[in-house]
Amino acid sequence: EAQVTQNPRYLITVTGKKLTVTCSQNMNHEYMSWYRQDPGLGLRQIYYSMNVEVTDKGDVPEGYKVSRKEKRNFPLILESPSPNQTSLYFCASSLKAPGFGANVLTFGAGSRLTVL
Amino acid sequence: DAKTTQPPSMDCAEGRAANLPCNHSTISGNEYVYWYRQIHSQGPQYIIHGLKNNETNEMASLIITEDRKSSTLILPHATLRDTAVYYCIVRVAPSGLIFGKGTKLSVKP
Numbered sequence: 368e369a370q371v372t373q374n375p376r377y378l379i380t381v382t383g384k385k386l387t388v389t390c391s392q393n394m395n396h397e398y399m400s401w402y403r404q405d406p407g408l409g410l411r412q413i414y415y416s417m418n419v420e421v422t423d424k425g426d427v428p429e430g431y432k433v434s435r436k437e438k439r440n441f442p443l444i445l446e447s448p449s450p451n452q453t454s455l456y457f458c459a460s461s462l463k464a465p466g467f468g469a470n471v472l473t474f475g476a477g478s479r480l481t482v483l
Numbered sequence: 484d485a486k487t488t489q490p491p492s493m494d495c496a497e498g499r500a501a502n503l504p505c506n507h508s509t510i511s512g513n514e515y516v517y518w519y520r521q522i523h524s525q526g527p528q529y530i531i532h533g534l535k536n537n538e539t540n541e542m543a544s545l546i547i548t549e550d551r552k553s554s555t556l557i558l559p560h561a562t563l564r565d566t567a568v569y570y571c572i573v574r575v576a577p578s579g580l581i582f583g584k585g586t587k588l589s590v591k592p
Contacts, residue, residue, distance in 0.1 A: 398579065400578075400579060402582070408584075409582055409583055409584040410527070410570075410582035412579070412581065415578050426581075457526055457527070459526075459527075461579075465574065465579045465580045466514070466517075466573075466574025466579055467515065467574070468515065469532075471532065472519075472529065472579075472580060474527050475526055476525065476526050477526055479524075
């Protein structure tokens with residue numbers, strides 16, 4: 368089944384303890400992206416990647432890192448999590464950069480992160 | 484910055500058509516309009532997209548005005564399971580799709 372898989376789905380951690388949220392897609396998509404969703408603020412883009420080894424900042428990159436060493440994986444790294452990073456996180460992918468014709472985004476199920 | 488404007492919320496009676504408007508007055512000639520929806524806290528789901536012509540698929544219809552400055556998503560026979568937040572999106576280069584706050588559609592029995 369074509370899908371985007373995120374792990375963990377739920378995580379409670381403490382301030383300053385490094386964590387990684389993994390994202391993997393099995394559709395050979397070039398484009399991948401991370402979003403966070405907070406009440407009243409909608410979905411905001413954190414980082415995106417046009418292809419392997421190519422990443423760039425979205426609207427809210429502060430406090431996050433990403434890497435794209437393989438086409439299928441795009442992990443989100445929180446080096447020193449803080450309570451303001453408590454949020455619902457979504458990973459998404461598309462064949463090419465979305466916005467042209469049938470290049471639509473497929474989203475993962477989400478990862479709910481709580482930082483105490 | 485989102486390039487679209489949507490009403491924050493709408494209600495619709497079950498079984499009736501839900502018509503969700505979107506304004507995208509600054510859209511350029513080669514930019515597509517996309518609609519996604521998000522049910523509760525699930526990952527957003529693609530619904531439909533269009534460039535100039537009206538489009539229909541198994542989920543919905545998309546009506547785009549001739550000047551392309553606005554569009555309407557139509558769910559022909561809304562059910563309770565269509566209760567969701569609906570996002571109208573125009574591509575923002577180079578990062579891809581920027582989601583605004585969408586329209587919260589409540590389908591009522």
